[in-house]
Amino acid sequence: MTDADGFSLRSVAAGPPATPILRDVTVDIPAAGITVIVGPSGSGKSTLLRLLNRLDDPLGGEVRWHGEPLDSIAPQALRRQVATVFQRPPLFPGSVLDNFRVADPDVDADRAVHVMAHVGLDPALLNRAASALSGGEAQRMCVARALLTRPRVLLADEPTAALDLDARLAIEALARQLADEGLAVVWVSHDTEQLRRLADHVLAIVGGAVAAFGHLADLDASDDAVVRRLVGAPEPGERS
């Protein structure tokens, strides 16, 4: 059975052909709320995310988006539906507005200001050089830039890893706001506290395979100690 409303992965292997990172991943990722992908370093979290917008193709198995095999969708059309925010915000030369025009060449100042306000970025920064933004501002700008393609889902690959706590919390609040507005978010994190603040669903990847998938409460109660540790499950006596 596949989940026709999101990503559906079946027996997916990915990574370098000689040393695959993902070995056998079968999971349905819903197109609603925030799904946090968690796992030890090198377990294949980012590798999985790169499959979802076809920055990479799997070595084997199949990935579907809304029931359609990804390789049957034009990559450019897919990537405008499946937007991505990276750990290190890739800044293009020029101003914030110039960066927006890479995503949407027809964007005017009104729409640019609107989308900046949407992500909590000061509209006065519109003509500021992108390279002059702080880390948190740059990441917000990248979210705003991605929103200009009117995506249906936002992939976020450890987007707060390089930010201080205030900026981290602000980006998390933005993700929650976008998810509440109907934009699905798939968020890779190695930060247990962040996972517990954000996740509607959790996908735990261990050793290139799915260790667990479900609501946070389900994983808290997992029989697998590794999964419980990954999600920072409270000890039995601490549970409310």
Place this chain on the structure above:
Amino acid sequence: MTVASVASAHASIGLGGLAASGLLIAVAVAISLWRRLGLERSVLWAATRALGQLLIVGWALQLVVDPDDPLIWSGLWLTFMLLFASWTTAQRAPGVPRVFVLSMVAYLMSGLVTLGVLFGFQIYEIEGRTIVPLAGIVVGNSLSATVLVSRQLLIAAHEQRDVIEGRLALGLSAADSFRPHLRQALRTALVPQVETTKAVGIVALPGAMVGLILAGVDPVDAVRVQISVMYLVLGSVATTTTVMSLGIARQLFTSAQQLRRFEPAA
């Protein structure tokens, strides 16, 4: 009258003159000994090797410069030149995908365009004595720029991967995502040639012109030849690097608009 006809003047250096010019090598060796540079053997080897190579080339050129000789000899020469230049490019730009074939196509297309103009407008007559040297100018002057642009593109694809994938992730095509890097690499490869062209005649007198003047040709006629050669160099460098970089840019991406992984050679 074509430009080539100005080369009808003759000048010759006898064996005595050749030996006398070798005194300049002795000067270089003496300086090396005096300043203890340790370059005597290198200087002698370089001078001897240049002498040998040029004597062989001179002998071989006799096969193609005689108007009575069939153009097949010129064709063979060009083929060898093309293969050797492509091989040299592949050696100097390792890691570039399909570099041998791409550089061969680039040199070939550049030659067709630039020599097509020179011969098409009858600036030079089509004969062995013009085809081989002019093709040599096209390939010889394009080689360094072709290697440079190839390396630059590979480095950009490696070091700017996050920016390129940032554009791909926004739904841009591979060509659009790589265009700024391609433009920068082409500028890097072309600017030195443009600067050289600007400085010609002021900083240094170009070799072809000096050679013609030494051979007894009127300097104004020599300048006309030199200008055509200079424009040929600029045109061929621009054409070769453009064809090469467009070819490499295509190789860097899959049909699914994914940036392949390449490691630039050290």
